[in-house]
Structures are given as structure tokens and as C-alpha cells.
Amino acid sequence: LHYIPQELVLEKSMNAISTKRIAVTGLGIITAIGESIAEFQDALFAGACGIGPISLFDTAGFPCQMGAQVKRRELKAFLKPKNLKRFSRCDRLGMIAAQQALADSGLVFEECDRNAMGVILGGGAGGMRSWEKYRRTAQDGKIRPRPSLLLPFATCTLTDLIASYYKLTGFRSTISTACSSSSTSIGYGFDLIRSGEQKMVVTGGSESLSELTFAGFNALRVMDPGFCRPFDKNRQGLSLGEGAAILILEDYAHAENRGARIYAEVLGYAINSDAFHMTSPDPEAKGMSRVIAKALENANVNPNQIDYINAHGTATRVNDQMETMAIKRVFGNAKASDLAISSTKSMVGHCLGAAGAIEAAATVLALYRQTIPPTIHMEEPDPDCDLDYVPNHCREQQIRFALSNSFAFGGNNTSLVFGRVN
């Protein structure tokens, strides 16, 4: 047998009583409002809108023709792997974010045990856009479609690509729970470092716009024909978006020892199920309330210590109202009124499988910069959403602890708790 240190056996059984802390030491992001961390945070705090007409595919005939599309046309300019042509758009976005995040973390791979470095991502439609090209070409029947377009269809392709490209041979997993996928990947990465199984985990997710999801949400009639307006009285639904965000999670002591910059600390998370309906949240917001409360419990953070909530905030009526109800239920009306709450989706759209990671990155940046990003397009408050949604302009204020919510199709809820690092 290969030699396995005995400490590994002991650490496994100490999973539940671990006191390890988990740091965020690297960020990478590409969205419609910014294609690097520097661009993204400038746009995030300036309240930029990335939602506009979609050029990636023909949207004629759809009630909504807008989305938050990443503008850079030559995504491959970032990357030079030999088999780049086999990457889907989702994979390219994810590889760009991973490249940025790993560079940002300052990790020197030669000094790391790569078996203790894992990759856990969340995914939505994955390489659907590539499959659509294959399927449409086959339907047209003029030319034979390239079978290589099928290779990146699986949701886990990006996970495998990042792990192989950077030779990260530790833990590997891909979670697919629609809009909460990448939030849960951060939670699972947190668990693996806390249990001592891994020293560092690449977490996050990627999503590209695709005809299937665009047609699906249009068919469900939940899309705003203009741009989405979370928590606004006149909202008409969500705007889809695309992008990727990668967060490097690392054993806090390991990060400190190597003198890494620590953006924030991951303190805990929770996941649960509404067990109610495939597309509608529980009308009493029971699942949302419980997941927020459980995440706070897991993080050992008192509700009174939370200063900021990055809301799921899709801009559908039921989501906005249920999320508001859940926040009031957990924090109480008085504390809920004091909380700063904002929806990043008002700027980058709903990036489905990547949404949780993008919003987690926004939350981490808010903690790091001690500035709360705004909810844009808020003109007339909804009487049923009567909390402080930080309308239209960012706000500098002290943030000690922050929460990031993700509520998905199928009733899959995830809440993450982050803390400021002094």
C-alpha cells in the first residue's frame, strides 16, 4: 500500500469537532459588468447594468429578448490549451475565472501538495450551448455536425478541465441544483477543508446563456422584457445572465503561514429543501427561513451580528416577497429593517448555475471593501418588500458578517455565511 499518514485517519473522525477556519484567498470573475475582479468590483459598487440585447443567438419571437451577456467576443484570447476548440462557452468562462482566481491567490503550485487541492464546482446547463449547435446543425441536415461539440455537454466538464489543467489531483465533485449549485459547492468545499480532507479547494461555477434556458424561462413567463428590477413594485420578472466566479478556499492557518491575502472567512452554510413545488417557493417561506437560520447556527453567528444580506433577489414577485418574509421571520421585524439587503442580479442578471458563486464573490468583496453594493433599477418600492434594499447607490458602512442566499428550482435552498477578516 502507498504510505498514508496516520494523522489523516484521525482527522477524518474529528470532522464534527474541527476548529479549522476557512479563508477566501483568491477570486476570479467574468460577468456582463466586468471581466476581472478589478472591473467587476468597480462596476458592482458603481451600480452598472450589464443587461441588454442578446447577440449570442436569435431571440426573435421571444417575449423577452434581453439578457446579461458577457461582451468579450474572443473568449479564447484568454486561453491557449491545445484542445480549446472542444471547450464550451461555459467552460471558457469558467477557465478564465479559474485562471484569475488561482493567480489572485498567489499560490505557488510547486510548493503545494496537489493531492490536497480539490475542485468542487456548481453547474447549471453546462455545455448546453455546444449541444444546441450540434442539435440544430443535425436538424438542418445541410452538413454533418461535429461530434466534438458533444464532449463538453456534461455539467462536470469544467470541473475536470480545471483540475487537469492545473494538475489539482485532490477531491473532485460537481453539484447541479440549478440556481443554488455554486453556493452549495462553496459549502462543500468549506466542509472538506474543515474536516482536514483538503488544504485548498477551488469552488464556484460557470454558466453560459443558452437557447434552452432562455426559451424555458420565457415559456414559464417569468422574464422581464426590459431589465429586471428586484424588489421594485413594477418588476415583471427576471433577466437571465451568464458568467463565472471562482473562489479559492483555503485552510486559514495554511493561508496565514504563506502570507496570503485573505478577503474574508467562510463561517458556515446550510442547504435544505422546500419539498413544495418544482418551480414555486413555499408560500410561507418556511424553507427559506429554515435555511437562513441553519446557516447562522452552523456558522455560530447570532442574527444580530449580520450586517448585510446578498439576496437571491430574482425580481419575480413570489421570490422577492418570500425572501423578504423569510428575512423578517429569522431576524425579527426590527433587526430586518436595520439590515442592508441587495440583489446583484439587478446588474449581472440571473446566472443560474454560476449565480451563487458570483453573489458569494460580491459578498466577499463587500466585506473586504466594507461597502454594500446596491440594488439597481429600484424606483418604486413594493409595499410587500419593505426592507432596506440599498436602492441604486452603494453605501460605505461597517460589515462584520454577511449572508448570501440562493434559492433554486426544485426548492433547493442554500445560505452561506461570511465574516470580515481584521
Add this chain to the structure above:
Amino acid sequence: LKLKAQRGPIFLTERREMTDIAITGIGIISSIGIGRDAFWENLKTVRSGVKMITSFETDAFRSNVAAWIHDFDPAQFMPFRVYRRMSRISRMAVCASVEALKDSGLSTDIPERERMAVIMGTSYGSSSHVEAFYGSLLKDGPRGAQPFLFPETVPNAPASHIAMFHRITGPNSTFCQNEISAESAILFARNLLLQNTVDVALVGGADELSGIQYSCYDALGVLNRVRVKGDSTPKPQPGGGLILGEGAAVLIMERLDSSLDRKAKIYGILKSGVIAGGIVDIGHYEAEGEQMGRAITSSITLAAIEPEEIDQIDVSANFSGELDRMEYRQLSKIFVERQEDLIVSPIKYLIGDFGGAGALRASAVLLSLYHQWLLPAVKAETLKGDHHQFGKWNLPRPGKTRAILMTSTTFGGGSTSLVFTKMPIML
């Protein structure tokens, strides 16, 4: 809690150190049997689920066989109004969960539902619904796209349906990691149980066979080129390519201490599990299988057992030359002392290859431990593509089994290794 000290892996003294996970219920929908008992009886006779496909047109393809399910009727498990809008994969998954929960004795005495998890693994979810929805868009344009088809296109639909059916409000997640999807789900559920986040986890894997999925695999040229007519028995070529399959299995997992507290029937114990990553090109298996060896040795060490105590090895061989040869190579290195007579159980040769297959293989392993009956097995040389050995199964028979290693590897570079042991004898 006192457990009888005996030779082998079963040795626990203090409750607080317990990291063992008990499996207390099994539900199966498979191509070799609907229901746990039918699956086990057919496995004991080495019945193959591979047969000619008649559920969709295969004339345009180079192959026409798969391990598909021809006699599945969800009405045996739930009312029509419940499954009317569900995809095939969701129906299979929910039905497997109904059987598993009933088997565990929890269905009539369901504990706190918030302390129960549903964790599933699947490669693609409902590919038939993806095709049906996108097909409706191509055919009829944006206004013709059928909204009721869309919710079932997400891979987490089966896990969500299970949660809704049983009103389970605890953690819910879905893992998509190609051929180790179900194994990934098992390990995440173990993580939740060990952290005491939940008391019970419904864990499993599911995949459906669809025309669009089959056509894509055919276009990629990775299928075993077998064509048969009528009821004739397909004879896949060793190393000749994949034989696809479908099915679902759900396991009920609990911490050993809590399962003992409620005096549950225990099929076996999950002692340890490891995932390791390899470096490989997209769409391929890692040639040497270093990560597979690492996963196996780590899991055996974490289980605190010796390799000699592994009485059976359940492999993920699936007729693809790359994977089968790599598994042979790594197992020969690790179990070097029994290389001459190494036998392995390639259950996917019977049930086909799919992302959720790990849950069916784990079910087979647990049933073997519970009944103390050896799994169907072949000489390890068979995995090398040895035509002389192919088809020569060691028929299952009663036999003492202390521990079974279940090793799985997927294209894309991930490997998992799980160590299951039999239930300790109580004093």
C-alpha cells in the same frame, strides 16, 4: 454500546469515535429486476439486462442494444396524478425511494423530516425532456416551446421529486460527475451524517436511457458495436466500447449508532470513502489510473483494515478498453499477492453503464454482505480484453465476506473508492 471484538474490520469501542455509516434500506429499479428482491435473485443467476432496444428507433446507429428497463410501471409505487408530469428518471428515482424507505422501516415512522437528506447522483438528468423541450422550440418556435417540459430538464428534478413525495425538508442535492455521480452523492451524504447535520439520508443514483443520449454516444463512436435481432442474446466485445444502461437505486444511510438505537435491519457498513482526481484529456479515462490507486489505498487505510481482509472487489469496468485495462493494471499492483487468482465483479457488464449505476452496484455489494453470498465475478484478466476469459462468470454462491471494495472511475479523471463491511455481531 459494546460490539463483539472479532478478527477483521469490525472493531468499535466508543460511541463518540463512531464514523461508521449503516445502510438500512435499499430500493432498486433496474434492467435486471424491478425491486430489491428481483434484482438480487437475477444477480444471483447472472442474468444480464442487455437486450435489443425497442423503446426508440435505432436503425441509424451502429449499435442497437442497451441494459434498459422494459417492464417499469410507476403505478405500482405511486398514484398516476403524482407521476403524470414526471420524467422517466424522476419516476424511477421516486419509486426506488419508496421501496428503500419502506424497507428501512422508516416510512411509517418517519423521523424529523428536517433531519433527513436526499442526495442523488446522475449524469445528465432527463435527457429525454431536454430533447423534447428543445425539439418543441426548433419545431414550433419560441411560442411553441412547452413550458411543462422545462422544469424536468434540470438534473436535480429527481431529488426534488423524492423530497416532495416524502415531504423531506432537510438537505437536498444532486451530483453530476459522469460515471461516479452516485458515489459522489454517497460521500456527500456521509459527510452530512458525520457532521450530525442529519440523522437519515436517502442517497442514490438514477439515469434514463433516451434516444437523444444514445444518438450522441453513437456519434462519438464510444458504443460497443453490437446489433442483434429480436430476443437473441447480445455479445458485447470486451474492450469494444460502452453498453449504456438505465435505472435507479436509493439507499437509506444512517450513523451506525442511531440505526442501532432504533434496532434497524442493517445491510452493511460504509467504513470509508475517498474521491481522487486524475489528469486526463476531455472524454478519456486516465491511462495509468494513478488516482484510482490512490483512492483505493486511502480508503483501505481509512477503513483501518488490511488489504487481505477485502474478500470481494466490485469494479466499474464497462467494456471500454481504456477503463477496463486501467482497473486491471491498478488492482494487480495493489493486490499483488493474489494477482494470480484475482477475481472481480464487473456488475456494469450486466446492468450497463450510467452515472447513477454506482448506487445499484453499492446495493449489490450490500446485499452480498447481508446474505453472505458472493457476487458474480470474473477473472481479473477478463478486464484486459481477454476473449478466452470473457463470459466465464463465477456463479454466485454462499460465501463468507468481511469487506468489499467498490472502486469506480469515470472519464474526465475522477475515481472513488468505497469500503463496505458486514454488520458487526452484537453482544
